[in-house]
């Protein structure tokens with residue numbers, strides 16, 4: 001489960017609720033409620049299962 005990092009929102013989402021995409025600074029989803037960017041990390045298990053883990057620290061901007 002993911003929790004929107006916008007503290008005034010704080011909505012919780014399951015993976016099927018959100019669209020995970022890469023906008024150039026890493027994988028993220030936009031909160032369906034407030035539109036805040038929430039970054040996630042993809043994990044590929046040995047059996048092929050893909051899971052996503054929310055990252056709470058914001059990655060540096062302007063990284064190339």
Ligand SMILES: [Zn+2]
Nearest residue numbers: 004009031034
């Ligand atoms: Zn939100």
